[in-house]
Amino acid sequence: MKKILFALIVGILALSHAPSFAQQKSSLHAHVHGQAQLQLAIDESQAVLSFSSPLDNFLGFERAPKDEAEQEKVKQLLLQLQNPLLWIELSPAAQCQAGQIKLDSPVITGKQKTNDEKKHGDLRFDLELQCKNPQHLRSLKAKLLQQYKGIHRLKVEVVHAGGQHAKTLQADEINMTW
Template sequence: MLKTIAGLATAAAILVSPAYADKAEHRQLGPHVHGQGTLDIAIEGNKVEMELVAPGMDIVGFEHIPSTDAQKAAVEKAKAKLTDVLSVFKLPAAAKCKADAANVESRKETHKPGEKDPDEAEESLPGHEHSEFHATYTITCAAPESLTGLETVYFTNFAGAQLLNVNVTTSKGQTQAQMTRAKPTLDLTGVM
């Protein structure tokens, strides 16, 4: 079963937790910021678990639930791109990594009635929905000691993406970083 990274903000969450058991279409989430996604990475032994969460606006250029054939096709195309994790997030060749599993979903995000979404105009109705992309990956690396960095074409592939807030957890501890259009690389030296 795929695992997702949970609670990286707490020191106790060094290992990954079971994947979402309930794959309900509606989720209650806090507001997000367009242009900003989150990439959580947990490395334990030769296993790398990654979780990407990004607003639909970043990935396909719209946030509403797709209604036209063109919008639905854009979502499917984006999901296909994101599924090829080692093309989007490139690990050093010396680490000899292979993707074991990838799961990419476009999910609905529901704001509670009375909760204002900072991305919406004052006159917007409460209880509205947005979409976001959620991807989980499991990767095995034959030489994990060679995991010295990460490069991404995420920003090239997705026009609305501007920034990824990255959380990395290893046996040595946790670290946070940012990847941007101007700096699409992550230095993992010393993290392993």
């Protein structure tokens, strides 16, 4: 009987660990406080910037705001998101302009249904960029690492016709070239 119980517990443990392990395998969807991910896909005339971070990095919480001070934090974050190119500066010579932003974050868009304290929440968005000279899009400067102390590491992936590049940036190293 003891043996069966043990096997059962091991089985349950293995199951409960499965989702977090799967999450860690995909670098773009890992939810690790202090870390954020950025992917830049460069096409012939346009580029798409995809960003993902635990909300905790920006707000210090990941559920719907509880009071005025927290509401103010969310408001400020939404204001900042009106121009993400102030967070991520791209090669000026490329002359990229931010187009539509697709924001996926129920907590800050007010669509959060539950207020479970234990639930994690992300800030995710895709931003379309129109670039006059996409061939000159050869570098980025992750200024948000200095603007938001909650982000310690930003994993960046750049995909373009010439190949794929990856680098982890930190507050004392915010530049990446490819």
